[in-house]
Structures are given as C-alpha cells and as structure tokens.
Amino acid sequence: MSTPFGVDLGNSNTVIACARNRGIDIIVNEVSNRSTPSIVGFGPKSRYLGETAKNQQTSNIKNTVENLKRIIGLPHNHPDFKIEEKFFTVPLTKNKSDNGISAKVKYLNKNQEFNATQLLAMYLDKIKDTAFKETKGNITDICLSVPDWYTEKQRRAAADACRIAGLNPVRIVNELTAAAVGYGVFKAADLPENDYKKVAFVDVGHSSYQVSIAAIKRGELKILGTAFDKHFGGRDFDYAIAEHFANEFKSKYKIDVTENPKAFYRVLTAAEKLKKVLSANTQAPFNIESVMNDVDVSSSLSREELEKLVAPLLQRFNIPIETALKEAGLKPEELDSIEVIGGSSRIPAVKTRIAEIFGKPLSFTLNQDEAIAKGNAYICACHSPTVRVRPFKFEDYNLYTVSYFWDKEDEDEDHLEVFPKGGLFPSTKLITLYRKGPKFEVIAKYTKPKELPKGTEHFIAKWTIGNVEPSSGESSIAVKLKLRNDPSGFYTIESAHTVEEQIVKELIEPKEGETQDEDAEPQYKEVKKLVKKNDCSIEVECAALSEPELQKYIEQESQMIMEDKLVADTEERKNQLEEYIYELRGKLEDQYKEFASKQEVEKLTGLLQKAEDWLYEDGYESTKAKYIAKYEELASIGNVIRGRYLAKEQEKKEQYRQKQEAAQAQAMAEKMAQARKDDGNKDDKSKNNSNNKNKKNNKKDDEGDISMD
Template identity: 80%
Template sequence: MSTPFGVDLGNNNTVIACARNRGIDIIVNEVSNRSTPSLIGFGPRQRYIGETGKNQQTSNIKNTVENLKRIVGLPHNHPDFKIEEKYFTVPLHPDGHGGISAEVKYLNKSHKFNATQLLAMYLDKIKNTAYTETKGNITDICLSVPSWYTEKQRRAAADACKIANLNPVRIVNELTAAAVGYGVFKANDLPEDEFKKVAFVDVGHSSYQVSIAAVKKGELKILGSSFDKHFGGRIFDYAIAEHFANEFIGKYKIDVREQPKAFYRVLTASEKLKKVLSANTQAPFNIESVMNDVDVSSSLTRDELEEMVKPLLEKIHIPIETALKEANLKAEDLDSIEVIGGSSRIPIVKEKISEIFGKPLSFTLNQDEAIAKGNAYICACHSPTVRVRPFKFEDYNQYTVSYFWDKEDNEDEDHLEVFSKGGLFPSTKIITLFRKGPSFEIEAKYTKSHELPKGTEHNIAKWKISGVVPSQGESSIATKIKLRNDPSGFYTIESAYTVEEQIVKELVEPKEGEEVDEDAEPEYKEVKKLVKKSDLSIEAVTAGLSDKILQKFIEEEGKMVSEDKLVAITEEKKNQLEEYIYELRGKLDDQYKDFANEQEKEKLSSMLMKTEDWLYDEGEDSTKAKYIAKYEELASLGNLIKGRYLQKEQEKKEQYRQKQEQAQSKAMAEKMAAQREANKNKEQTKEQSKQDEDVEMEN
C-alpha cells in the first residue's frame, strides 16, 4: 500500500506532506525542520542534497545547484535563461536536447547533469525523507508546479518523478492545490448551494501567482489565473546584496562580486536582514571576514529597502487585475482574499495587495504548508486504499491549444481550436475526420502567441494514427479521435477508432398521449447509424523524455544512490572505529585495568596507537572493508578484556540479586511470623473476652 505523498516544490525550500492518521501531516526532515532546502551539492565522494547541501554551500559554492524549478523543462534558447543564469554559481550549458544542463565537479571529474536529472535527484532525497518518517511505501506523488508551466515543463517535472522511482499521479498547479486544501479543510465554513468567490495570492521566493476560485462544500472551480514569473523574495535579497556590494566598494575598497563565496555570504546575510525588517523598521548588517580578512558592518531601514524595489512594487497590481478580468469579476465581488507564500510576510507587499483589492487580507491558510497539504489530499484521492471526503475540482487552462492535421479531399479546415484559454480541465473533446488510410498524423500546438510567455515553444506533441481501412467500396472512412486535456494538464489523444454507417433496427416509441395496445407486436424501424468498426493504433511523440533516455537516467540515478549509500556506510564504519579507539583507551586504565595483564595492556595500547595513526593518515579516506578489518583486529583483544569485565559485572549483579532475594525471603518470613503471632494474640484476646463474658453472665 502506497502512502499518499504531496510535495510543494519551492524554489528555495520544499515542504512534504503525507495523508495518514486520519489527517494530513507535514513530514519533518533529518534535522526536524518542516521544510527542506531545494538544492544539490556535489563533492569528491558523494552528493549533498537538502540540509547537507545547504550546510556546505559556502565552502562548495561552485558545485552547488539551486533554483531547480526555474530551469526544469526550460529551453536553453529561452529569454528567461539569461535572467536565470545570474542566480546560478555553476556553469549552465545546452543539454543536447534543447534543455539546460549544469556543469559540476563530482567524484573528482567534470559532469553535466540536465535539469530533469537534477530535479530527480532532489525528489529522490525527498522520497527517502518521507519514507524515514512514515516507514510507508512511498511510490505515488502529487507534485505542484507554477501555473505558468508549459507542457514541456510539466512533462519534465513528471519525468523527474519517474527517474526518482515515483509515480506522478497528478501534476497540479500550486494555487489550485492550496485552493483544494482550503475547500476540504474549511468545508464547515463553506456554503452548500452558492459558490463563495475567493482570491488566492501566492508571493513566493521567485514568482508571484494569483488565482480566483469559486468554492462551495465539496466543489471548486478556478475561474481565472495570472502570474509574474519574476516577482519574488529573491529579488529583494539581491537588491539588498547589490546595495551593500556597492557600498563596500567605497567604504572598504572591496568588491564582493569578484568572489562567489563572498557574494553568497552577503546574499545570505541580506535574506536574514530582509526578514528582520519585516518586524522592525531598521536592522544592522554585519559580516566577519567577508573577503580579504575584512570585517564589514552597516545598516538598512525598511524605507530604504522599499525604495530599492520600487520598480518591482509598481507592477504588483498586474497579476491581480488580469486574474479578476479573466474571471469576469471585480474586487468587490470577492468574499475573501487568502494569501500564502513566504514573501507575503513583507509588510509593503501585504499593504500593496490589500490596497489593490480594497479589502483586508486573510491568512487562515498556513503560508508555508497550504500547498503541500492540498497536494497530499489530491494524492489521497487517487489512492485505492485511503478513504477521503469527496471533493470535485476543475483547474484553469492557461493557454489556447489547437490540433492540426493534413487536409484531405473535400476538407475545408486543417486544424481546430480544441482547448481554449479560460476553459476548465480535465476535459475531453471528440473530433471526426474522414481518412483514406492507412495512417495520418495529428499535432497539438499553442496557437495564440499573445497569451504565451515570451519565447514559449508552440509545438506540444505529435501523434501518428495507424490502421485506417476504408469500408469496401468507400474511398474514405470516418475516424473518431478523443482529445483530452488530462488532470495533470497534459494534452493527449486518449483513443482513436473508425466508424461506419450501418442500418440497424430501432424500436418505434409511441407518441406522447397515444394509446398503446399491449397485445400488439412491437414495431421496429430501420435507421442509419455510425457504429464503431475498429480501434486504431496511436504512436505519440511528446515533450517528455523518450523511454530509452528515461531508462538511462533511472539507471544513472540508481548508481549514484548506491554510491551515496556506500559513502554513508563507510563513514559510519570509520566513526565506529574512531569511537572504539577512544572508548577502549579510556577504559583500559579505568574499568578494564583489573581484567588485563600487563602484556595484554601493552599489546592493546600499541595496537590502538598504530590504528589511530593510520586512521588520521592514510586511513583518512579508506574503504569500508579496511575500517571493518581494523575494527575487528582491535576487537579480537579488546572484546576479550571487555568480556571479562562484563562477566565480572554479571557476577556482581547475580550476587546482588541473590542477596536481594535472600533479604526479601528473610523479610517475608519475618512478616509471616509476625502475622502468625498477631493472629495468635488476636485469638487469645477473643478467648479471654469470651471467658470474661461467661463470668459476667454467671454473676
């Protein structure tokens, strides 16, 4: 049985939730944090993912990859690439398939991993975190992505799940997941008949999204959605960092941008300062030995920060107004404005959003965990073993998609707009084409450029449909093609089949009000109907990875996981050996001194010293087998002495136990003797009382 597993993949931190214990729980990681840094570090022996990667980021800055969700599925020639490149401290290159790869030094060699592989590595780590906490079978995942993700990006996210040996039961828009959580967990506050109009606003680390939803008990519809891909907390961080970088040039004669480590430390301190300014109007800024042994100090006010990001704040109204327009609503029509996302804690951001809506904001959802909980619930809906409260929801189609085909005789059109912007999905449409056979192709494309983010590829997928055989005597045959915008937002052809016209008999139904003779024979009429003839085969070429490349990446990830485990076990054996050396040396002159003769002590002390010298010299980076061999060599004599000590301790415990038993037996015997004496005295007293009563009666 798979534990339903929801992941809110954040650009800075990721939150995991699982459906269990009759509710949705947030999963803590190995250091008990409720969110995990979204990055991967590469070292000479292993990978450092999540918390371990964050801990080593300063010293391993040139081999640490973050901002994973910004490059997955992004073409290398996309205009966003130039924007994103400045946020990376590793070189980025084309991956040979139109995407992006990061170059790092791993296992002392240069490696290039594409964005899908990198995301898969991170999801594999997240999966193991969930397994460690729940001990459940973690296979099914609901992963949330930004609403502006194209087909290619959504497919890349699904492929990353598969490489991590996860089954992506659904790829869902982030704010839709939050809205589902709102509809499910606040069901008691929702009306049963009328829809409540709610705006969901998410200001995250790298993007800003708005969705307008109609929600009532048990049902949700996304009416409108908009976004700004380049509005988020990291813009504030970089604005602060650039401000101080410029200040330090004049004040300390250093340019921290010349050294990646120095600038990263400034950037980290800038993020902390931003958080302090959310609660205070002024904050200090101090870093020791930031560069060239120079200590820096300064301060910043909230007003100064707001002035720095003024151009950004001036466009904060655009996604809100666009989403309202697409939903065909005005701000006054809304019943609530629910705000989530870490950057929504910035005072000026809250203030501006409230001004635009003209209403107070609501923070009833957990700003960091709402999306993950919604994901876990959606995943639970797909589980055959977990029972959840029924909840129907439909998402908002962000871009218009048309299907194209080659024109044949007497056809006026070669394409059809099937899924328009603003439509709800999942959705299915059936089209009919007359084909001569034996095969034909259909292609799906984005068809309205003004709706698309600049640089978006128009091609989505292509299908080859084979097996078309016209009926005898006919030049063509009708083919029915079922087109689908599925629950994950993927555009597919679900099925294709040919139909032919046949004469069939239908029962003649009596007209309304006409008397029916029950004894009369049923009357039939012959009618022409399209009847399914045969199913057609479908070969798809999508934006996702081919089966061959996918399998290759799965094998590579499995190999890297094995290498990481081997390094972890080797480190564990090394630590075990080191602990044994110190423990044995400390006890040899203390607890074990009476249990080893001088010859044994001298031999063991020599062995301990030689092993310690080896451990901190050539054994610093040795193999698991050698650490085990060294441990067993020491244990052959050390455990012998330890065994004598433990045997003596056991004898002492046995003697103590026997003494305790004897004392308890003696105490019990004394107690019983005392009880017998008391009973005897009691009987004597009763007898005496009886005799005294007899005497009184005689008198």
Template identity: 85%
Template structure:
C-alpha cells in the same frame, strides 16, 4: 503500504506532506526542519542533497545547483535563460541530453559532468522520497507534485519525467495555487456555504514568482475562475536588490567589489536575506560579515524605509497580476469574500500593504503560509490512493493558454484546425471530434495558438500524433475517424483514443404506440367474452404480436486506431538510461555514507576502549594484554589519521574487528563479573525478602494466639 505524499517544490526550499487516515502530516527532514533546501551539490566522493548541500554551499559554491524549478523544461534559447543565468553559481550549458534544454556543468567524482535540468530535479526528488520514507516508515511510490501555473506543457512533462527517474509515480501534476485552494476547501469545509459559491482570491508571493488565482469555493466543490502571474517577482529579487546596494557601498567604503568573487557575493546575499527577515519585524537591522573578501571585515545597516525605496520598482508591479486575474474571472475586487495570502515573501510589510491596497480590502492569513500547498498536494494524492479514505471534493483547474489541434486538409475540407481548449476553460476536460480520412494514416498536432497569451519565447508546438489503421470500406473514398481529445488532470494535452466508424444498415425495433396497445387489449377482451369458456381459443388469440423492425443507417464502430505520439516527454530509452544512472549514483552515495559511518565507528571504538582499559576493564586485563592492546590502538589511531583517512569500507571493518577480537575478550570478563554481581545482589534480595516474610508470619501467629487467649477469657467470664 504505500503512503500518498505531496511535494510543494519551492525554488528556495521544499515542503513535504503525507496523507494518513488520521489526517495530513508535514514530514520533517534529518535535522528536524519542516522544509528542506532545494539544492543539489556535487563532491569528489558523492552528491550533497538538501540540508547537506546547504551546509557545503559556501565552500562548494561552483558545484552547487539551486533554482531547480526555474530551469526544468526551459529551452536554452529561451529569453528567461538570460535572466536566470545570473542566479546560478554553476555554469549553465545547452544540454546535449535534453535536445536543447538547459543543463549544468559540475565536477563530480573529480571529473567534469553535465547533467540536464530534469536529471538535477530527479536527484533532489530522490532525496525528498528518502526523507519521506525514513519519517513515515512506509512505501513511497505515488506523488502529487505542484508546479507554477505558468508552466507550459514542456515544463510539466519535464517535472513528471523527473518524478519517474526518481522511481516515483506522478499521479498528478497540479498548479500550486490550485493545490492551496484545494487545501482551503477541504480543511475549512465547515466554514463554507453548501449552496452558494464563496469568491476567494489566493495570492502567493514566493521566492522567485508571484501568482494570483480567483476561485469559487463551496462545500465539496472548487472552480478556478481566473489566474495570473509575474514570473520575475519574488523574495530573491528583494535579496539581490539589498546585496547590490551593499556591494556598491563596500566598493566605496572598503575598496572591494564582492561581485568579482562568487563566494564573497554569496555571503553578502545570505546576509541580505537574513537582514530582509529582520526588517519584517523591525525598523532597522545591522549587517556584519567577517573576512568577506581579501581579509576585510564589513559592517553596515539598513532601515525598512531604505529597503522599500530599493524595491520600489518591484512594488509598482504588484497590481498587474491581481487586475489580470480579476478580469479573467469576470469579477471586481468588491465581489470577493476573502483574500487568502501565502508564500514566505508575503511576510514583508511593504508587500502586504501593497496587496491590500490593490484589493482595497484587508488580507486573510488563515492558511499556513509555508505549508498550505504541500497539504493540498497530499490530499490530492490521497484521492488517487486505494489505501487512504478521504472526504469527496471536486475541483476544476483553469486553462492558462489556448490550445488548438491541427491536421492536413483533405478534399472538400474548409478547416485544417480547431480551437479545442480555450484560455479560461476548466480542466480536466474531454472533447470528441470527427474527421473523414482516406487512410491508411494521418497526423494531428496540438499547438498554442494565441501567442499574446504566452510568455515570451514559449514554443508553440506541444505534441504530434500519427493515427494509423484507418481503412475505408471497399467502395468508400474515406472513412470517419472519431478522436477523443483530452486536457487531462495534470494539464497534459493528449489524444486519449481514436477509432473509425462506418455507416451500416441496422434493424431497429419499432415500439408499439400506447394507442395501438390499448386497442389490442380491448380486442382481446371482446374476443374472450364472445367465446365464452373456450380457454384454448382465448390463448391462441392472446398471443403477442410479432415484433416489428425497421432498417435505419447508423454510424457503427469499425476499427480501433493506433496512436503514435511525439511529445515533450523523454523517449522511453532515454528515460530508462536516466533511471539507471540515478540508481547507480544512489548506490555510490550509500557506499560513501556507509564508509563514513564505519570510519566513525572505528574512531569511536579506539577512544572508548582506551578509556575503559584505564577504568572499567582495569582489573580484567593482564599487563601483557593491556600493553598489546594499547599498542594496537595507537597503531590504529595513527593509520586512521594518516593512510586510513580516505580508505575503503572493508579496511575500516577489518581494523575494527582486529581490535574487537581482543577487546571483546576483556569486555566479556567484565560483563561476566557484572552478571555475577547482579546474581549475588538478586540472591541477597531474595534472602531478605524470605527473612522478612518469615518474621511477618511469626508476628501473625503471635497475634493470633493472643486473640485466642482473650476470647477464652471472655468465655469464662460469661
């Protein structure tokens, strides 16, 4: 059975939730954590994904990719590239495989490799899928993936392609804040009004971005009224501010510049993150790092007040998204009923205080700050599943950017475009337009048209369609083409269908007026009365009048048009190539994991058998067998830590079976003796039980005879 699951793809860590008939569960990973590091690492034998990548990050820093969601669908010439580059320890390159997108250059299997951002995300999603499968024991095929609200069409398409490369069906790409709002509407339905909308602000301060959405919620329904964001405000900015502060301090105090050494700076950055968390609950926190660089131990401390001074430029920007979202929603802060705050960085006291001051109201933390989005995603995915029943909940999202559709002007046309999906409109949404065309084909393009709304550097072109099979009539200069334009549930802009219509003369039934009908009935009654009992004549006159038709001109569907699309999604051949490459890498990872397991099994068997020869198996092996087996064990151990340190799976299996062929014989003797002891013990127990039963029966007979004598004595006395 397919298990619907939702993924909150975080920049720092990812949370997985699965929908089941009894509710929504958070999926724990292989080390029982409720979130998994969003990391992809590469080694000489295999990849490191999630927790294993985190464990290897310090020693493998130049081959570990983080911040995956920041580079997916990002053009190499985008202004954000310059900002994001400093957060990466691997070289970012202009990917040849993604037509100018961002890629990463790493060393994998001892060779230089270049992977596009979409491939890197697909690798991570494969790991997430495997984690969900192992935990739920179900078939994982459908996914609802959340993305930031500021993602453009290209970034959304790249996220959907990454799902498909990981052999997942993206039933919906949803905005993160919308997923959290859906979770609020579904799981807090009992607290919501049935008729009037409750105005709720949802605020998410995450690892790399800060988002605000204003929603109208009532029982069973949700509308996003306004949304705004700051792409460059989040927990990592606080971490870097702290790390830069200590880097400067160490430069003066210890005469070392940790920024010159990627590993050293990463260790300072990790310590800064921990210190930030400690300061969320304490007013002062120490920082100590052993041998950070050049065998130098460093130590320092920071107070909460000093931290707030360091990040003051960040805190001063907090009000901007809130004010923008309220303006777009057409509301004031005083109109809001609740302010729900999520995101790990919202735990920072200075951030909480600043947000509360902007709204002028106390904040609410009724949602789980780390898991709210994932649970909302799982519910949305369950809505698309035929195997899981969910309570109905309708929700509409907020269109962040204005989109117009363009076409080439033909004779007598005044316009060459139409603003179809304006900023602030709700989606999913469908619009139908009619164009008159000469045929046989024409092009339509979708573009972002209000550049001030767009993040700087956003490509304006979204998609282009060629509409074919446009055939006007023999005597007609053009024909009407109806296009069904759609902003679908995932936020993709599409042309869902297209067909030509032509004007035809058709016959239309004329419905008799009520007055005419009554007159006909009266006349029939009058005739019946004058004719007396002439039933046959009555039937002839009661016959219905002939139906009346009129000829009218109507637009009637003629031909279905062909639609060829060019969009930001990967072309099918390239998508299939990536799917095959990912499948091959999964097989290589599995072989390495199986080989390591066989190696550990051999090592464990050597030590276990050696110990048992001196203990449990001592009396079951002859001196010659012990000598021979100890010799084999010693040779196997020497090989394992020598030439066999990096051997094949088959060699480990062969060595194991060579030892087991003798060891199992001795073990068989030991097990036979143990079984014999168990059988003897069982027989003794049965004999004791039989003896006890016999004694009990004898005692019962004795008691019975005594009772009979007493009864006989009583009878004589009577």
C-alpha cells in the same frame, strides 16, 4: 500499499506532506526541519542533497545547483534564461539532446554535465527517501505542484523527473489550485452548500508571484482566473539588499564582493536573514566577518530604508491582481476573502501593498509555508485506491489556447481550436475526421502568441494515427478522436477508432398513448448507424522523454544512489572505528583494568595507537572493507576482555538478585510471623473479654438472688 504524499517544490525550500492518521501530516527531514532546501551539490566522492547541500554551499559554491524549478523544461535560447542565469553559481550550458539547460559541475573528480530534469530527479529522490524514513511506508505515488505559468514542456519535464526518481506522478497540479483545494477541504464547515464563495489566493514566493480567483462551495471548486509575475519574489528583495550593501562596501571598505562568488553568496545569505529580522523589527544590524580579503564588514538597515530599496518591485504588485480579477469577471468588492500564502508575504510592505490593491483586509487562515503541500497530499490521496477521503471535485483554469491541426484532405478545415484560454480542465472533446488512410498526423499547438510568455515554443505534440482502413468501395472512413486536456494539464489524444455506416435493426417503440399487446411479437426497423469498426494505433511525439532516454537516466540515477550509499556506509564504518579506538582505550584504563593482563594491555594499546595513526594518515580516505578489517582486528582482542568484564557484571547481578530474593524471603517470613502474633493477641484479647463478661453476668445473678430474698 503506497502512502499518498504531496510535494510543494519551492524554489528555495520544499515541503513534504502525506495522508495518514486520518489527516494530512507534514514530514520533517533528517534534522527535524519541516522544509528542506531545494539544492543539489556535487563532491569528489558523492552528491550532497537538501540539508547537506546547503551546509556545503559556501565551500562548494561552484558545484552547487539551486533554483531547480526555474530551469526545468526551459530551452537554452529562452528569454527567461538570461534573467535566471545570474541566480546560478555554476556554469550553465546548452543540452545537445533537447536544446535545454545543463549544469557543468565537478563530480567524482571529473567534469560532468547534468540536465535540469536529471537535477530535479536527484532532488526528488532525496525527498522520497526523507518521506520513506519518516513514514516507513511504500512511497511511489506523488502529487507534485508546479507554478501556474508552466507550459506543457515544463510540466512534462517535471513528470519525467518524478519517474527517474522512481515515483509515479499521479497528478501535476498548479500551486495555487493545490492551496485552494486544501482550503476547500479543511475549511468545509465555513463554506456554503449551494452558493459559491469567491476567494482570491495570493502566493508571494521565493522566485515568483501568483494570483488565482476561485469559486468554492462545499465539495466543489472552480478556478475562475489566474495571473502571475514570473520574475518577482523574495530573492529579488534579497538581491536588492545585497546590491545595496555591495555598493556601500565599495566606498567604505574598498572591496567589491560582486567579483567573488563566495563573498557575494555570504552577503546574499546575510541579506536574507536581515530581511526576515526587519519583518518583525524596525532596525537590524548587518555584520559579516572576513567577507573578503580578511575584511570584516559592518552596517545596518532600517525597515523604512528597505521599503525605499524595493519600491520599484512593490509597484508591480497590482498587475497580476488586476489581470486575474479581469479574467474571473469580478471586482475586488465581490470577493468574500483574500487568502495570502508564501514566505515573502510575511514582509510588512508586501502585506500593506496587497491590502491597498484589493481595498480589503487580508486573511492568513492558511499556513503560509505548508498550505500547498497539504493540498497536494489530499489530491494524491484522492487517486489512491486504498485511502478513503471526503469527495471533492475541482477544475483548473486553462491559461493558453490550444488548437489541433491535420492535413486537410477532404475536410473543409485543417484545424480546430479545442481548448480555449479560460476553459476549465480536465476536459474532453470528441471530433470526427474523414481520412483516406492508412495513417495521418495530428499536431497540437499553442495558437495565440499574445497569451504566451515570450519565447514559448508553439509546438506541443504530434500524433500519428494508424490502422485507418476505409470500407470496401469507399474512398475514406470516419475516424473519431478523443482529445483530452487531462488532470495534469497535458494535451493528449486519448483514443482513436474508425466507424462505418451499417444497417442495423432497431426496436420500434410504441408511440406515446398507444397500448401494445403483451403477446404481440416485437417489431424492428432497419436504420443506418455509425458503428465502431476498429481501434486505431497512436504513436506520439511530445516533450516527454522517450522510453530509452528515460531508462538511461533511471540507470544513471540508480548508479549514483549506489555510489552515495557506499560513501555513506564507508564514512559510517570509519566513524565506528574511530569511536571504538577511543572508547576501548578509555575502558582499558577504567572498567576493563582488572580484567586484562599486563601483556594484553600492552599489546592492545600498541594496536590502538597503530590503528589511530593509520586512520589519520594512510587510512583517512580508505575503503569500507579496510575499516571493517581494522575494527575486527581490534575487536578480536577487545571482545575477550569485554567478555570477562560482562561475565563479572553478570555475576554481580546474580549475587545482587540472590541477596534481593533472600531479603524479600526474610521480609515475607517476618511479615507472616508478625501476622500470626497479631492473630494470637487478638484471640487472647477476645478470651479475656469473654471471661470478663461472664464475671459480670455472674455478679448480676448474685445481686438478683439477694433482692428476691
């Protein structure tokens, strides 16, 4: 049974949630953090993923890749690439196979290239491993959230990355839609049953800013409008601060940190920390030791100065809000609530600006970092056959108009606008085409360039429909196509079949008001109907990886996992040997002193010294097998001495146990003797009382006799 889990793939950090224990839990990573850095690094012996990549980033900056969600499915010639390139410290190049983006890194002491889909798959494999270690469950099904502005190509690439990582992407969902689902499910008690509650969801993240307007009632959700700014987020604030101090250090310390990638990264990291400090304080120091050329730098920044630096960014806030409201056909005053999420929404100036635009107070009832992940986990649970969840229907907003094209042949039209912008999905449309056979092509394209982000390729997919055979004597045949914008936002042709006109018998029903004799035979009439003839074959060419390519990447990822595991196991064995050397040496002078002969101590001490010298010289980068052999060589003698020590300890325990049992037995005997003594005393006392009573009675009898005389 697969444990349903959802992943909020953040540009800076990723949050994992899973459905269990009658609720949604956030998964902590190996260092007990509730989020994991979205980073992949490469080293001479293995990869660094998540926390380890973050820890290695400063020293390994030229082989560390971040901002993974910004390049997945992005063509190398896309205008966004020129903007994104400055945020990377590794060389990015054109991927020859699909015109996408690859990162050049040094891995296993060789120059290698990995495309964006592979890089994301590596990271998702780490996320899967984290979830498995925490839940101990079978992790296969995943609901992954992506930015609302992702195109078909980017969504397909994200799904492929999941498959390379051994995961089944049951749904690719828009980030704010996932947050809205979480709101609708976990705050159902506050929602009306009949009327819709109008809620604006605002997400100010690390690299982008998104707004969605939703209509929510108990058990149901519709996204009415969505808008975004792809290049606005927390990292832009960090760069504004870093560039401010870089300019200051040029004049103050005569150094240019922008020329040194490591130095600028350290300034950028310090800028992010300063930004967070200024969210709660009005003034913050800025200090970095030996930032460059052994120069220590020191400065400070006030919240007021920060707001002046980012003023041009804050002026861009209104556009997505106004656009989303316009698409939803609502005014700010018609909204019932404004829910704000995203790490950058903690910045006071950001909160103030959003409230000014809406003209209403903001609501922070959702967890700003975890709301999307929890919504994803719930959606994944909805697709699980083994987990029961409260039913919740939701429909998403289609951002771009899509039309399907075909050869005209005998048709009046050669295309049809099937899924318009503003429509809700999942959605299905049935169309009928008259074809001559034996096969034909259908192509899906984005058809309104003004709606699209600049540089977006218009082509979506091409389907070849085969097994089209007109009936005998006919020049063409009707083909019914089931076109679908599926729950993940993918445009597909789900099925295709031919139909032909046949004469069939149809039961004649009595007219309204007429009575029919029960014994009368049923009457039929012959009518012409379109009846399914046969299923058509469908071959697709789309942005998704072909099966051979997918298998190739899966094999490569499996090989790298094995290499990482071997390195981790080798390091563990090395640490085990080092620990054993120091532990055994210490015990020989203490616990094991009286259990080893002088000759054994001398021999073992010599072996320990040799093993230590080897470990820090020739054996510093040895193999797993050699570490095991060295350990066993020492343990073969050490375990003999340890056995004597344990035997003595066991003897002491046995003696102690016997003493305890003897003491308990003696205590019990004394207790029983005392009890018997107490019982004897009671009997004596009772006897004395009885004698005294008899004496008193005798005395009374004597007195009575006297009086009677």
